[in-house]
Amino acid sequence: MTTPPVLVHLVEPAAWRAALTEGALRPPSLADAGFVHLSAPEHVHRPAGRLFPGRRDLVLLVVDPARLEAPVRWEPGTAEDPPDLRFPHLYGPLPTSAVVAVVPWRPPVPPVLPAPDDAFGRAQALQTSLQVRRAAEVRDVPGGVAVADPRFSHSRDDNTVVLTTQVDAATVARTTAAVAAELDWPVAAAALRWPGAGPVAAELAADGWEATELVVMAREAAPLPGGDAAEVVDQRALHALWDRSWRRGLPPLPELDEVVAQLIGREHRTGTVVAVHDVAVRAAGRPVAAGQLRVDGATAAVEAMMTEPAARGRGHADAVLARLVSLAAGAGCDLVVLEADAEDWPRHWYACRGFRVVGSVWEVVATR
Incomplete structure (x- = not known):
């Protein structure tokens, strides 16, 4: 049978988040039946209806078959399926590096499934x-x-x-x-x-x-030199830097303290959904430049790049970005993406660094 450009797997978000830490998804079927249930996109509604009737809080993993190392065999589903229908069964764990996108499953709205390229x-x-x-x-x-x-x-x-x-x-x-x-x-x-x-x-x-x-920018997730000056830090070590940075970007509103507190307080939730790596360069013991990498399968996003004004022009941002891109490569990603204001200078800075x-x-x- 001809394999379609992408295959899909429906999973609960918590199971996917655990897989990001482990590097592979190992659902119960792998131990019970010896394989991971995959589907062609047009057939995923069948296992969804059987296993997760009425659920709209799941995610659909978009899998590039070319990135799978374990064998995939097209085999019958259940007795309720048409006798000539075959499903792709992956006889091994599903590596997170083979998942090119993670899409919310909200039937009857059809999911948008991007191609690997x-x-x-x-x-x-x-x-x-x-x-x-x-x-x-x-x-x-x-x-x-x-x-x-x-x-x-x-x-x-x-x-x-x-x-x-x-x-x-x-x-x-x-x-x-x-x-x-x-x-x-x-x-x-x-x-x-x-x-x-x-x-x-x-x-x-x-x-x-x-x-x-x-502008949405992208580059290959290949290791970059020059990241040795940047280190992975506990996110809480960046709160003071974020506070100073976000206050500079906000008008002097009466509720400014509450606004900044919310912007900082929201950040811990991201790590419960995707794998998050916070990176910083320190000077005199405190972070003066930082950035964040969000990994979701084979795709990673750079966020929250910032440098204290007094510490600019010393290569700190280069070190942070190099460490983030190298972390993405080490996590099995092939693509690093970011968004930059189309009218602001950082987009040109990123372009000079391969985006x-x-x-x-x-x-x-x-x-x-």
């Missing part, structure tokens, strides 16, 4: 899947979902509308305003994450919305 699609899968898996509440909306967490009301990343399928500007505005009003968000915000969302963002900007283009632009997304915020 689709850097933009894999970047979007990581970002949106993380937001959904980390959210306290997820709601279906036209074109995507709304994620919410009232504990961190000042975090737009945790209280926003995330759209991965094209809708028009009027739908974005209407949906975002309605959700923001119902959930009492401080601002109405949406992320437009489908390819070619620029015209819709421009239409919203013409209607008074604040629209920011973020290429693979697409754009837009963040829009209502200003009235």
Whole structure:
């Protein structure tokens, strides 16, 4: 039987998070039957209905068959399946390095499954899947979902509308305003994450919305020299650095202390969903530059790159980035992605370090 470009496996998020630590997924079927149940994408609804009826909190692992070392055999499913239907059974553990994307399973909404060579699609899968898996509440909306967490009301990343399928500007505005009003968000915000969302963002900007283009950049996860000055640290060691950095980026609001406390307080949750590595360069014993790597299978994302103003120009950011990319390679990733403001200088800094632009997304915020 011809193997499709990707195979899929449905799993509970906690089991996938444990696999990221172990480097491989070993579900009970591996011990009981000797193999891991995989599916062609068009057939995954069958095991989903049998094993997880009504569940919408699962994740779908998108597997590149070319990265599997153990044999895959196409064999019959259960007695309820058509007699000529065959399922791919992996006779060995599923390595996390073979999983090119992790996609929320929210039937009847069809999942978007990026191809192994689709850097933009894999970047979007990581970002949106993380937001959904980390959210306290997820709601279906036209074109995507709304994620919410009232504990961190000042975090737009945790209280926003995330759209991965094209809708028009009027739908974005209407949906975002309605959700923001119902959930009492401080601002109405949406992320437009489908390819070619620029015209819709421009239409919203013409209607008074604040629209920011973020370029999605990617590079190979090959070890980089120069990371020896940076070390992996406990995330709590970075709280003071984050506090100083985020205060510099915020206006002097009366609730500033609460805003910063929420931005710091939200961060520990990411490590419960994906594998997180925090890296820093110290000077006089305290972190002065830092960055974070988020690993989700074969894809890793660089986040929260920052350097104290007084410590800039000394190569600290280069050391942090080199350590992060090398950590991604060591975790079995083949792709490292990030997002940068299209109008700001860091995008050019990243380009000089091997990152290429693979697409754009837009963040829009209502200003009235």
